[in-house]
Amino acid sequence: MTEQTHQIRLHVNGVEHEAAVPARRLLSDALRHDLGLTGTHVGCEHGVCGACTVLVDGQPMRSCLMFAVSAAGHEITTVEGLARPDGELGPVQQAFRECHGLQCGFCTPGFLTTITAGIAENPDPTEDEARDMVAGNLCRCTGYQNIVKAVCRAAELARSGEDGAA
Amino acid sequence: MKPAPFDYARPGTLEEALQALAGHPEAKVLAGGQSLVPLLSMRLAAPAVLVDINDLPDLDHVRVSADGVRIGALARHAAVLRDPDVARVQPLVPLALANVAHATIRNRGTTVGSLVHADAAAEMPMVLRLLDGSLDVVGPGGRRTIPVAELYVGPLESSLHHDEIAVEAFFPALAKHTGVAFEEIARRHGDYAMCGVAAVVTVDGDRVVSARAGYLSVSDIPTVVDLTDALDGSISDASLAAAAEVALEQLEPETDIHATADYRAHLARVLTARVVTAAHENAREARS
Ligand SMILES: Cc1cc2nc3c(=O)[nH]c(=O)nc-3n(C[C@H](O)[C@H](O)[C@H](O)COP(=O)(O)OP(=O)(O)OC[C@H]3O[C@@H](n4cnc5c(N)ncnc54)[C@H](O)[C@@H]3O)c2cc1C
Ligand code: FES
Ligand code: FES
Numbered sequence: 001m002t003e004q005t006h007q008i009r010l011h012v013n014g015v016e017h018e019a020a021v022p023a024r025r026l027l028s029d030a031l032r033h034d035l036g037l038t039g040t041h042v043g044c045e046h047g048v049c050g051a052c053t054v055l056v057d058g059q060p061m062r063s064c065l066m067f068a069v070s071a072a073g074h075e076i077t078t079v080e081g082l083a084r085p086d087g088e089l090g091p092v093q094q095a096f097r098e099c100h101g102l103q104c105g106f107c108t109p110g111f112l113t114t115i116t117a118g119i120a121e122n123p124d125p126t127e128d129e130a131r132d133m134v135a136g137n138l139c140r141c142t143g144y145q146n147i148v149k150a151v152c153r154a155a156e157l158a159r160s161g162e163d164g165a166a
Numbered sequence: 167m168k169p170a171p172f173d174y175a176r177p178g179t180l181e182e183a184l185q186a187l188a189g190h191p192e193a194k195v196l197a198g199g200q201s202l203v204p205l206l207s208m209r210l211a212a213p214a215v216l217v218d219i220n221d222l223p224d225l226d227h228v229r230v231s232a233d234g235v236r237i238g239a240l241a242r243h244a245a246v247l248r249d250p251d252v253a254r255v256q257p258l259v260p261l262a263l264a265n266v267a268h269a270t271i272r273n274r275g276t277t278v279g280s281l282v283h284a285d286a287a288a289e290m291p292m293v294l295r296l297l298d299g300s301l302d303v304v305g306p307g308g309r310r311t312i313p314v315a316e317l318y319v320g321p322l323e324s325s326l327h328h329d330e331i332a333v334e335a336f337f338p339a340l341a342k343h344t345g346v347a348f349e350e351i352a353r354r355h356g357d358y359a360m361c362g363v364a365a366v367v368t369v370d371g372d373r374v375v376s377a378r379a380g381y382l383s384v385s386d387i388p389t390v391v392d393l394t395d396a397l398d399g400s401i402s403d404a405s406l407a408a409a410a411e412v413a414l415e416q417l418e419p420e421t422d423i424h425a426t427a428d429y430r431a432h433l434a435r436v437l438t439a440r441v442v443t444a445a446h447e448n449a450r451e452a453r454s
Binding site: 085132 | 167168169170171172174176196199200203204206207208216218220244267268269270271273274354355358423
């Protein structure tokens with residue numbers, strides 16, 4: 001039996017892509033293999049680790065728990081879409097660099113997308129709120145201390161960025 | 167691992183969705199996918215057809231009235247959780263929902279999907295049982311309401327027919343002079359609990375006239391126990407201990423990789439006392 005493929009359009013980081021995928025293609029795999037956007041990482045593939053988190057219409061979601069065919073028609077943002085338009089690091093990326101929020105970097109894309117949405121919703125998180133924001137993501141090497149610091153620093157950078165732009 | 171091949175339909179109307187299901191006994195509904203996709207990836211399920219209901223219109227509602235909360239099949243956990251009217255009319259719903267998975271999973275997972283999935287480790291099936299709610303489903307024969315007493319028939323098994331789609335859940339409003347509480351112990355906040363307990367307590371003055379508790383992750387289906395007689399009208403160390411023993415007689419704690427049966431029984435005892443006390447407190451505050 002040859003498997004039926006679906007011709008889909010995926011809007012990713014503001015760019016429209018075409019792909020032919022079987023219905024069972026996970027969004028995480030479509031991003032990595034069909035579109036070549038390998039910034040999204042795949043760890044557990046059942047929703048537990050958070051490495052594959054992307055933004056779907058601005059909300060963090062697990063790309064390993066969505067099919068690419070279901071994502072068609074939605075606006076996807078991956079870690080590749082978080083830099084500023086001029087290529088400079090975005091506030092969350094900058095904060096991770098400053099606060100040593102990563103070591104091997106495997107978990108980092110999922111943290112960056114999750115925190116980007118988190119500080120958009122809560123621009124001035126307390127330390128507890130910062131902890132809660134990243135509670136669904138696993139990191140095996142950094143320890144969460146520096147990641148929590150990075151959340152607070154990212155929020156600070158994002159706030160000053162807005163003031164500066166206004 | 168990856169899911170096995172399946173045919174995929176993403177209908178735009180409820181009628182089309184029912185047709186897609188009717189043709190295939192091996193078809194399954196896909197809502198948020200937060201339970202189904204892991205099952206497919208691990209190949210614990212391999213349906214021939216998936217009917218993705220995410221494009222169906224008018225199913226993402228959260229409607230609140232004096233008699234209770236109605237939650238549509240496409241309302242995500244996150245939307246229900248942040249609705250202030252839900253918290254006002256039935257505070258147990260958000261108390262429990264805050265413990266369902268992590269925020270990212272709640273952005274996609276649906277409350278109705280969780281009810282249909284019928285996991286005894288999940289919060290919302292237990293809460294629906296404790297509050298005596300119901301689920302509305304639509305099938306080839308039309309719409310019917312399944313009272314929760316008839317919904318849970320076995321481990322991970324609800325009484326929906328394979329060609330039915332759940333469209334709306336109903337959680338009754340908090341009654342007068344009544345308080346609620348919820349608490350669970352998980353290894354990490356947001357993970358499935360090793361034991362969770364919710365209580366609904368009704369008072370007349372300080373006197374307890376009714377007390378019920380619901381248990382998750384202790385037996386293999388969500389379990390509700392009436393503690394009214396055991397408490398005998400009042401909250402004390404002795405009456406709470408008696409109530410916990412009555413509850414444990416009806417629970418069948420099991421050993422798994424996370425906790426032994428004895429430890430689960432211990433958690434059930436401790437949490438019963440805590441939530442019944444808290445719900446009693448909550449009922450007295452509501453009165454004043
Ligand atoms: C890492 C992780 C942690 C989690 N932790 C928890 C937790 O602590 N507590 C908890 O309760 N849940 C937890 N969940 C599960 C989550 O709450 C799911 O959202 C929920 O169980 C299922 O909802 P869904 O919309 O994703 O359903 P799906 O996964 O799409 O479907 C689940 C089942 O229900 C059926 N179904 C769904 N909707 C309908 C419908 N409208 N009509 C007919 N059939 C339908 C499907 O066919 C399938 O069999 C967790 C999930 C993950 C990935
Ligand atoms: S790869 Fe998706 S959550 Fe782990
Ligand atoms: S930096 Fe290595 S897993 Fe997080």
